[in-house]
Amino acid sequence: MEQVVPAAAAHGVTLDASVCVSEVERGRPAPDMLLECVSRLGLRPERWVVFDDTPVGIEAAVMPGRGVSLCGNTCVRDTAETAALSDAYRAGTHERAVEVFAKVGAGGTLTSVAALELEDPR
Numbered sequence: 001m002e003q004v005v006p007a008a009a010a011h012g013v014t015l016d017a018s019v020c021v022s023e024v025e026r027g028r029p030a031p032d033m034l035l036e037c038v039s040r041l042g043l044r045p046e047r048w049v050v051f052d053d054t055p056v057g058i059e060a061a062v063m064p065g066r067g068v069s070l071c072g073n074t075c076v077r078d079t080a081e082t083a084a085l086s087d088a089y090r091a092g093t094h095e096r097a098v099e100v101f102a103k104v105g106a107g108g109t110l111t112s113v114a115a116l117e118l119e120d121p122r
Contacts, residue, residue, distance in 0.1 A: 017041045029059035053097070055104045062105035 001020050004008075008015065017040040024032035038045050050061035090111075098109045 028056045029063065031060045031063045034060055049081075055100055058101050058104045058106045062107075 001018055005015060005018065010057045017037050019033045019040070021027040021033060021039045034048075034050065035045065038048060048061075050057070052058050052061060085093075094109070094111050101109060101114050
């Protein structure tokens, strides 16, 4: 986080809370990091929805019995690379992500978080 937070800030992104694995007893797939982050944010854990694009992240969110959604995207690519992909390739990527994440307990999938309208859960 020593490098991530300043790099994010340089691009105008600020974090309301962050948790490093060194700050909790167990790392993912244990839910300790998520539970600590929820606590720091002052949120009610029963209202959380977790967006993650890794099986271990979904496992961490499912473990405490919470609702989970995910974005099965090509997040390792930049915008131009993603735009250059064919619709068929993008659809196939999402289909593969749905299969992988369903195996670890994901409650739903999204192709993009861009269209979501969420209310502040506090």
